[in-house]
Every structure is written in C-alpha cells, then in structure tokens.
Amino acid sequence: MHELSLACPQEQVELLSDALEALDALSVSVEDADAHTDAEQALFGEPGMPAPRNAWQRSRVLALFATQALAQDAVDLLSAQDFFSHCDVVGLAPLAEQDWVRLTQSQFAPVSITPDFWIVPTWHEPPAEARYVIRLDPGLAFGTGTHPTTRMCLRWIAAHASEMAPARVLDYGCGSGILAIGTAKFGARDIDAVDIDPAAVESTRYNADANSVQLRSGLPDGATGTYQVVLANILATPLRVLAPLLCAHVADGGHLVLAGILDRQVAELQEAYAPWLTLSVADSEDGWVLMTAQRG
Template structure:
C-alpha cells in the first residue's frame, strides 16, 4: 500500500476527502497538522451544541491507496482541481505491510476497574486476580472501559452491589448495565437513542451471560433503585427532571461525563430535584451522585 499525504485548510477538508473517496482511496484520515504544538486545536461536540468542525485550520489529510500508480494519479488529478487551491501535496510513501488485526488488538489490554474487577477483550486471558470480568471488544458504541468516566461508574457499581432494579440511560455499549447485572441487579433496563448502541448492548449482554432489556428511551418507565447516566454535561442538565423521576424514593442517581469545571453547573441544574455531590475524580472528570 501507498500513502498520499496532503495539507489543506479547514474549509477544503470535506471536498478533498470526498474527492479521495471517488479516486478509490482505501481510507482517508484527517489530523491536526499543529498537533503537539502551541497551535493545536481541540475539536469536540456535545448533544445540543453545534457539531464540531470538519477539520483544523491546518489539516493533514492521509489517504491509502493499493499501489503507487493510483496514489500518484490521485495527486495529479487533485492538483488540477479548483478546490485544491491553498492545498499542497506533502508526499507519497510506501506503507509497510503489517498484521493490522494483531496490531490493533495489541493496543487494547485488560482494564482494571478494581483489583478484582476487570474489563477484558476476548483475545486476552483475564488476570489471575480477576474475580469479576466483563468481556468487551472495542466497537462502534461508546464505552469500552478505557475512559475515566466509564471506569468511575463501574467502580461505583462494584462498591455498591445491592441494587435490584437499574436503569442505564444512554447505554452505548451496555457496559454499565452489564456491570450492574454482574454485581447482582435482577431487573436491568438499558436505553439509548442510537439503534446501533441498542444492538451492541444486546450482543454484549449475551456474550457476558447476563439478562437485561435494551431499547430506545421510551422503554425507560417506572422507578428504579439506581439510575446511571454516563453522557455529557449538556444533555445531563436537560435530562435532570426525567432522570430524577426514574429514581424511586431512597434510590441512587449516578451521573458521569462531567468535567471538573462543570460541577457547579450540574449542581444548579439538579438542585430542584436532589443534592448532587462529587463521589470520584479522575483525569479532570468527576462522578456525581445523589440519594433521592
């Protein structure tokens, strides 16, 4: 395979990527050309907010082609287009053949939640000290156990196992719902607005030998001992009355996806319904909980 590397301004990323797809590129990726410098830009979005930009002020576009001829022809054709103005070809280089599956798998090791509770990809053996294991491979849906917010939620679940009826709102891969079931919850409901997440949750639950109900948000009915929501601050604020309404008297609310600087915002949003407090912190993120 050969790699064609290009530089372009932010407003040309989409046109250039579409053109590379039409020129039979095997893959197209976009990077911040100023990464690891003072000019580096963070691109991210939250539900309810404008979507993130297509690229950076100086975007590096990398396209893979099956052979050098295709990469060279693509570079020549692109340079002849009007939209290529302001862009440049950085070069064409051979890409060493690798076992991409093995290389990808090597990047995902078992994740420790507690010394006895681990998230383990299917290609790894569980650590000897693991007494409780969730088998989960990286996939399309959010939540593989590697992010601090997921780890904090799972740690909380491991330390508070006496929850019978649990709602995981915004379930992603279903990892929190599966964790709750592993730690004794008998009635677990997992909901998400994304059909792919719902399907992922069902498959992951089956692979882990646990029973739960997964579906769209309208499946969330009634009150629960524990309501989990690992989303982001903006939707958590909007969902405050709904989530609190699903917690039965004496039940617990556990929220994640919150940056440390957003603590006061969340406390204010939930103040009419409950008193949130910070239960855990990791890498700039916080876990907030409340008893209703």
C-alpha cells in the same frame, strides 16, 4: 499499497480530497500538518463548549492507492490543476503490509476498575487477580471502560456491591450496556437498560448475552416504576433536562448516580436536581465528576 502525502492550505482540503477520490484513492484522510509541534492546534473543546476553531491552518492529506503507478498518476494530474499551486507533495512511499485487525486489537488492553474488577476484550485472557470480569469489545455504542465517566460509575457499583443484590436497577442511556452488565456482575437481577439509540439497545443485548447476564434492553419507555439504583452516564445538558424523570424513578432509600459531568458543571446540576434530590460529588477523574444522591 502506496501512501501519497500532500500538504495544502485549509481552503483546498475538500477540493483536493474530492479529486483524490475521483482518481481512485482507496481512502483519504486529513490531519494537522503541525501535529506534535508547538504549532499544533486543537479542533475540539470540552463537551458543551464551542470548538476553538473549525479547521487547521495547515493540513496534511493522506491518500492510499493500490499501486505506485496510480499514486504517481494522481500526482501528475493534480500538479496540472490551478488549485494545486499552493499544495506540495510531501512524499510517496509504499505502505508495509499489516494485520489491521491485530493492530486495532492491540490498542485495547484490559482495563482495571478495581484490583479485582476488570473490563477485558474478548481477544485477551482475564488477569489472574480478576474476580469480576466484563467481556467487552469496542463497538457502535459508547462505553468500553476506558473513559473516566465509565470507570467512575463502575467504581461506584463495585463499592456498593452489597446493595446490588437483589436491587432493581435502571441504566438510562445505556450505550454499550456496560453499567447494567456491571450491576449484574455484582448481583443485580432486575435490570432495565434503556437508550434512545436503537443501535445502543442492540449493542447492550449483544453484550449482555456475551457476558451471560440477564437484563431488559429497550427504548426509554421501557423504564417503569422505581429502582434502588438509577444510573445515567450521559452529559450535563441532557441530565439537566432529565432531572424530574430520573428522580421519579428513584425508590425510597434508592441511589441516583450521574456521570458525564465536568468539574465546572457541578453547581448547575445541583441546582437542577435540588427540587427532588441533593446531589454531591462522589468521585472525580481527569476533570470529570461523579455525582450521587440518595432518597430518604
């Protein structure tokens, strides 16, 4: 395997990428040519805000080829094209053989929620101090325990362990099902986990089976009646829209737990939910907040 590295202006990236694929590149990726320097540029802003820019000023295009000869042929053919006049060959080098599965797995270590509550990928042994363990591997749906919003929700669940059994729980926008599974680990036995994405529904079912917990996973119409705990880790905009629906599912004395909210969005969420419940900030981490309310 050989890696060909090219530098080019942004306006040539798409054309160059298409040409590399036509020349039998196994894969083509694009990165900021100024990454890790003072000139590095972010393409993505905060959730709900427009992107600072659509593309980098200078891009590096990386293409993998099965052999050095194929990579060199690509260089020779591209160099003869008019559009390549502002592009440069940065390098052509063999790529060391690696166990890509093992390399990917090494990026996901056990995550501590509390000293005795851990999220542990299946290829790791749980820490000795772990009393509560959710087995979860990265997959198709959001929720691996690494994001602040997920950690805050799980911390709240652990802090309210005495109220989990035998609570009826709704995880609205369940993603991987991690929050629903978390409530089951702390004693909840009547759990609905719903999502608009069929892949998330399937992911939740798989993860529930892997953790030997019982829950019902389905589309949003599977949420019926009221619950002692209603969890929704989504984003501020859908949470605003869902305010009347989510509040209607909260039983007397029940808790509403919302995440996916930035610091600057607290007031607008409080206003959106004010006709039904009074939200307050219960936790914060890295610019994200957890908001909760209790009925009656």
